Amino acid sequence: MVELVGPAGVGKTGVLRAIAQRDPTIRAGIRVDRLRRLPEVMWQGVHLTPAMIETLFTEPRWLWPSLRHLGRLRTLWGELERVRASRYRAILLDEGPVFSLGRLSVFQHASGGPGWLARRWSEELKQWAQVLDGVVFLDADNEVLAERIRKRPKMHEVKDASDQAVFRFLDRYRTAYRDIANRLSADGRVQILRLETTAAQVDQIAADVRTAVNVWGAQVVAGNAQRGM
Numbered sequence: 001m002v003e004l005v006g007p008a009g010v011g012k013t014g015v016l017r018a019i020a021q022r023d024p025t026i027r028a029g030i031r032v033d034r035l036r037r038l039p040e041v042m043w044q045g046v047h048l049t050p051a052m053i054e055t056l057f058t059e060p061r062w063l064w065p066s067l068r069h070l071g072r073l074r075t076l077w078g079e080l081e082r083v084r085a086s087r088y089r090a091i092l093l094d095e096g097p098v099f100s101l102g103r104l105s106v107f108q109h110a111s112g113g114p115g116w117l118a119r120r121w122s123e124e125l126k127q128w129a130q131v132l133d134g135v136v137f138l139d140a141d142n143e144v145l146a147e148r149i150r151k152r153p154k155m156h157e158v159k160d161a162s163d164q165a166v167f168r169f170l171d172r173y174r175t176a177y178r179d180i181a182n183r184l185s186a187d188g189r190v191q192i193l194r195l196e197t198t199a200a201q202v203d204q205i206a207a208d209v210r211t212a213v214n215v216w217g218a219q220v221v222a223g224n225a226q227r228g229m
Contacts, residue, residue, distance in 0.1 A: 003096040006138035009148035018206035027088040069100040097128040134191040140198040
């Protein structure tokens with residue numbers, strides 16, 4: 001199980017599409033079916049009451065995004081278990097735990113502090129460190145990322161912002177993702193691959209990601225064999 005992360009405009013969607021077209025044994029991307037997971041979503045809403053109260057008193061404007069990503073970290077488990085039972089040899093996530101942990105870190109400063117949200121953030125990171133096998137960190141120059149954000153048709157919160165504002169936005173996410181990747185790989189189990197996409201073609205990046213998935217998959221199989229699993 002591998003997650004593809006990186007700041008906006010880095011090319012994650014294009015890489016996922018290229019991999020999905022070339023390798024049907026890799027599940028490229030997972031979306032949480034909220035209707036299927038409705039009972040679980042409702043239960044998570046009750047369970048997240050402490051986070052709701054804490055956020056209301058600290059940064060109320062981020063209440064819904066915080067609850068959405070905290071809930072997603074939990075409901076994603078069920079979707080992953082369902083996909084794991086399928087024919088795919090690997091799962092490649094684009095908006096997985098690192099993405100949600102990054103959002104919570106950037107907007108709620110959840111990666112540190114004494115509050116309930118910070119403790120929950122740390123617990124989630126520890127649990128996902130035992131599930132993820134690798135993280136592929138895509139990155140590019142800020143100037144290139146800003147140009148890509150402005151040129152693509154879909155809306156983005158910094159699409160019409162100044163270069164300075166866009167660069168600050170990108171740097172915040174870049175710093176958060178790097179911190180999370182470093183924490184996940186601290187004990188050596190989760191593998192990290194960093195790829196530069198400033199000038200690289202999508203097909204080459206996709207090939208590099210597939211190579212990493214193959215290598216990490218072989219390591220997981222070997223490790224399981226040694227443990228008699």
